[in-house]
């Protein structure tokens with residue numbers, strides 16, 4: 001894989017998709033449809049998916065492509081693929097809360113090795129560079145010109161005063177019970193894959209997810225977190241969260257800065 005080209009293409013497509021999403025977000029209203037799995041979808045999801053899929057197929061015709069919006073059309077075959085959630089945090093988008101992201105990742109041998117997470121309403125752009133190091137890009141976020149890049153690294157977490165982040169729209173008692181096993185200084189809630197990025201920047205130390213997600217929800221954020229020195233493990237046995245699983249469904253997981261002393265579930 002040509003990582004220099006891959007990162008360039010993923011960065012550009014996510015910024016272009018983000019611009020399309022923001023056109024719809026800023027319009028007076030938009031239709032919300034309900035998909036077969038009861039999750040909402042908007043014209044923004046569909047427009048972003050079409051743009052990213054076309055761009056990836058054009059640049060990497062030989063690499064398998066998995067996208068949330070086209071999930072009915074693909075079966076799990078192989079452990080190396082590009083995976084896209086064109087608009088993660090659709091509920092946040094619909095409620096105009098800003099915490100939604102464009103996600104593109106490369107999975108190789110079951111491991112997300114490169115990824116980009118772009119939060120257009122927040123103006124935050126996180127990705128792995130060609131070497132695999134994660135960065136946050138600041139500035140104009142122009143698709144044609146790369147701005148300033150700040151390398152990301154996870155916090156040196158203090159186990160007596162942890163910063164914990166959890167889902168805004170999918171929060172439950174089991175998550176709260178698990179979090180109560182830690183000495184927590186402060187809690188944040190955030191929508192979408194931004195939670196992984198908050199651990200990658202050191203703004204949070206721990207993100208437990210005791211709820212359903214799909215691989216396209218997590219692959220890009222997982223790559224960004226890994227490239228900042230963090231890790232994502234399964235909640236049940238604390239082994240690394242892998243990709244290319246049956247139906248692309250994830251088990252419960254914990255994303256964290258390695259200094260965190262993980263508690264059993």
Ligand SMILES: Nc1ncnc2c1ncn2[C@@H]1O[C@H](COP(=O)(O)O)[C@@H](OP(=O)(O)O)[C@H]1O
Pocket residue numbers: 039040068085087088089090091167168169170190191192193211212213214217
């Ligand atoms: N019951 C469920 N089954 C499968 N995925 C679910 C789910 N509940 C939430 N999710 C996933 O969690 C994502 C939202 O995460 P969060 O709660 O962290 O903001 C959703 O992404 P989409 O918004 O892309 O559909 C959705 O895919």
Ligand SMILES: [Mg+2]
Pocket residue numbers: 068085087088089216217
């Ligand atoms: Mg999603």
